Amino acid sequence: MSRQNYEKIEFSFRHYLRKPVLKADLIAELKRFLPYDLIEETVEADDALKLSPAELQALPLALAALEKLEDRCRRIAKNNNMTEIEAFAADLLAIGRQHAITAVVEFATQLRTEIDCFDITAIKQSLHAYPELLSRLIARSGR
Numbered sequence: 001m002s003r004q005n006y007e008k009i010e011f012s013f014r015h016y017l018r019k020p021v022l023k024a025d026l027i028a029e030l031k032r033f034l035p036y037d038l039i040e041e042t043v044e045a046d047d048a049l050k051l052s053p054a055e056l057q058a059l060p061l062a063l064a065a066l067e068k069l070e071d072r073c074r075r076i077a078k079n080n081n082m083t084e085i086e087a088f089a090a091d092l093l094a095i096g097r098q099h100a101i102t103a104v105v106e107f108a109t110q111l112r113t114e115i116d117c118f119d120i121t122a123i124k125q126s127l128h129a130y131p132e133l134l135s136r137l138i139a140r141s142g143r
Helices: 003-012 023-033 053-079 082-099 102-116 120-141
Strands: none
Touching: 053 082, 053 102, 053 120, 082 102, 102 120
16 A cells, blocks of 8 residues: 555544444534534522422322432442443433423433433442432421
């Protein structure tokens, strides 16, 4: 292969991504080629969960089910079994939908997205964030 052909091939494949693609790596590569503007996200000073009156009413029953999942969450965060993590996310989503708790549905949906993208780092972070979500829900319930 001539040096010129080699340089063409090398140039074409210089910035390829290997599977599984992490979301952060994909965005970093896209930033190199696509124009973009940074949008500052305003963070609310109040970190309390916003729950509707209906959600507050359903919260005690939901908390009973969510607390049962806490030990399971800690266990699967250690063993990294994707099948168990998927089942945990499905159970969490079912509880969130059954009791109509938006924060739980959003958390479970985010975890499902991370599982679908096979983003191990984000999955770990979400699993470690579950006890915090649970404690915030408990605080909102007034227990």
